[in-house]
Amino acid sequence: xxxxxxxxxxxxxxxxxxxTLKAYLETGGYAGLRKALSMTPExxxxxxxxxxxxxxxxxxxxxxxxxxxxxxxxPAYLVINGDESEPCTxxxxxxxxxxxxxxxxxxxxxxxxxxxxxxFIFVRGEFALGxxxxxxxxxxxxAYGAVGPNIFGSxxxxxxxxxxxxxxxxxxxxxxxxxxxEGKRGFPRDKPPYFPAVKGLYMQPTVVNxxxxxxxxxxxxxxxxxxxxxxxxxxSTGTRIFSLSGHVRQPANFEIEMSKTTFRDLIYDPKLGxxxxxxxxxxxxxxxxxxxxxxxxxxxxxGLDQDAVGKAGSMLGSGSVIVMDHTTCMVRASWxxxxxxxxxxxxxxxxxxxxxxxxxxxxxxxxxGAGREADLDLLLDICDNIAPGLSWPPQKTTICVLGxxxxxxxxxxxxxxxxxxxxxxxxxxxxxx
Amino acid sequence: xxxxxPDNVRRCxxxxxxxxxxxSALIPMxxxxxxxxxxxxxxxxxxxxxxxxxxxxxxxxxxSFYDMLFTTPVGRHLVSVCTNLACLLNGGVELLEHxxxxxxxxxxxxxxxxxxxxxxxxxxxxxxxxxxxxVNWRFFGSVTTDAFDHLVDDLRTxxxxxxxxxxxxxxxxxxxxxxxAGDATAxxxxxxxxxTTEGA
Numbered sequence: 001x002x003x004x005x006x007x008x009x010x011x012x013x014x015x016x017x018x019x020t021l022k023a024y025l026e027t028g029g030y031a032g033l034r035k036a037l038s039m040t041p042e043x044x045x046x047x048x049x050x051x052x053x054x055x056x057x058x059x060x061x062x063x064x065x066x067x068x069x070x071x072x073x074x075p076a077y078l079v080i081n082g083d084e085s086e087p088c089t090x091x092x093x094x095x096x097x098x099x100x101x102x103x104x105x106x107x108x109x110x111x112x113x114x115x116x117x118x119x120f121i122f123v124r125g126e127f128a129l130g131x132x133x134x135x136x137x138x139x140x141x142x143a144y145g146a147v148g149p150n151i152f153g154s155x156x157x158x159x160x161x162x163x164x165x166x167x168x169x170x171x172x173x174x175x176x177x178x179x180x181x182e183g184k185r186g187f188p189r190d191k192p193p194y195f196p197a198v199k200g201l202y203m204q205p206t207v208v209n210x211x212x213x214x215x216x217x218x219x220x221x222x223x224x225x226x227x228x229x230x231x232x233x234x235x236s237t238g239t240r241i242f243s244l245s246g247h248v249r250q251p252a253n254f255e256i257e258m259s260k261t262t263f264r265d266l267i268y269d270p271k272l273g274x275x276x277x278x279x280x281x282x283x284x285x286x287x288x289x290x291x292x293x294x295x296x297x298x299x300x301x302x303g304l305d306q307d308a309v310g311k312a313g314s315m316l317g318s319g320s321v322i323v324m325d326h327t328t329c330m331v332r333a334s335w336x337x338x339x340x341x342x343x344x345x346x347x348x349x350x351x352x353x354x355x356x357x358x359x360x361x362x363x364x365x366x367x368x369g370a371g372r373e374a375d376l377d378l379l380l381d382i383c384d385n386i387a388p389g390l391s392w393p394p395q396k397t398t399i400c401v402l403g404x405x406x407x408x409x410x411x412x413x414x415x416x417x418x419x420x421x422x423x424x425x426x427x428x429x430x431x432x433x
Numbered sequence: 434x435x436x437x438x439p440d441n442v443r444r445c446x447x448x449x450x451x452x453x454x455x456x457s458a459l460i461p462m463x464x465x466x467x468x469x470x471x472x473x474x475x476x477x478x479x480x481x482x483x484x485x486x487x488x489x490x491x492x493x494x495x496x497s498f499y500d501m502l503f504t505t506p507v508g509r510h511l512v513s514v515c516t517n518l519a520c521l522l523n524g525g526v527e528l529l530e531h532x533x534x535x536x537x538x539x540x541x542x543x544x545x546x547x548x549x550x551x552x553x554x555x556x557x558x559x560x561x562x563x564x565x566x567x568v569n570w571r572f573f574g575s576v577t578t579d580a581f582d583h584l585v586d587d588l589r590t591x592x593x594x595x596x597x598x599x600x601x602x603x604x605x606x607x608x609x610x611x612x613x614a615g616d617a618t619a620x621x622x623x624x625x626x627x628x629t630t631e632g633a
Binding site for chain 1: 454456460461485495499518519523556558560561562569570572604605607608612613
């Protein structure tokens, strides 16, 4: 059901010049940081732990627990991940443009709680306006005394640097992001031993948190972890932004209460997605970005709950819900997703680099009418080489999870729409034209 | 086609000063170099390498990994059309085909007058307005074929010069402060600063 939970991270959307310090202060900005600085770092961490804030980037790891795993050697660093690149996810892009001060305030609260020596906000390079807005916001925050030495007279000092990326999906993966931040190619690091909390930026303990995750921190500090936990159900607490796209009447970012709201609400409610375009039939939807296995109409009444979606064999991932109506060619859709992963593979691991290319080519030949009967088994066999057993969550033969994400759309499409593949192969072309 | 200008050398030195290890400034410095010439010239990459005490090969090795960094010349307007899933479902492929016909170049190509480079890109996170594209990373949504032709016309005649700077100019706002956390003598300002609010 659609609840009346108030917006937490998108509350300032629509406020004139919401990205400026003036508008931010007029709407309660930096009160969370002031309150946090009057508490001990341990008290701030405890509130976040109580809130059970799950990371909003894709992996969904508890933010408070991530902080608590930070190894002792100092200096420790904080890196905010604003390299949003998962296909059909566009919430961080919006937050960077609309409310950059909220990201800076959340960053500072996190830096205080974790004792970070310096903080870096890594922003996807393509987000030119977002980079301009958050750079201007940071200049204002320094002048206001919210960043730099002796913040608000508290004795706490920290610097923040906005770091622009240069275009690579893989840099959203936290260890690849750290390599990139060190001025190198975005090659993911092996875990273990390179868990960021132990050996992160410059081989020092590092916390990596997503932009939306830290945007929740001012509210949590001001209203308490209990209040945050009072929203949602089970482990899926609070509200979350869902990026809705595809064949819906009103594709947009919607911040809604987790778990209690269902996929049906998100897609069909007149205040949210507004239903399928032209009153078409829903064919399938992807619940959590291009990396996630697909759901059919039978999953519409499931709540937007991280654990429920995980148990059903997919993931909420980056919070991106992609809707496909009955006119969609599922071979084409899975081919397009596969081509994306093939292009974005960093090339370190053979199963991903080569397997992705093979899958791309085979799907293309099926879609263009040159498919063979044996191709379906071949596709699944290659997928099995990348993610043995094709289980969920996937097994890995690679350093990072980009490779094991490739099979998701292929195995989903073959499982749910096998006949459609066979028609392509038998008729020598795409029935959707 | 040259090394970095004195002003850009200063900008790069400021960037180096923001990081515990200088090489972290490499990609931000490459953005400066790309802003200067529209692409990464060999001379500029070599100059960046000298400033960081790394070889030109190391600079090129990093630059060549990233989609936004061009080691060959690019048109003044880089038109990036998305065909990833949300755009595919909403006419992105047809938009790209129209763009190719309209500009007279295939994706990856540059018009003879050097005004436009067309490229097909992966998701640019503007999916609520699919099909979408970016010009020099300024975003345009719900782009019909007619809207595309108008956009090209506006870019050609310079009517969008304020919104869309030349290719390579990423951020027109400059950081106006170095690292200050270690500066014990600095005192925080109590009142909000006025007049520095507009980002773009």
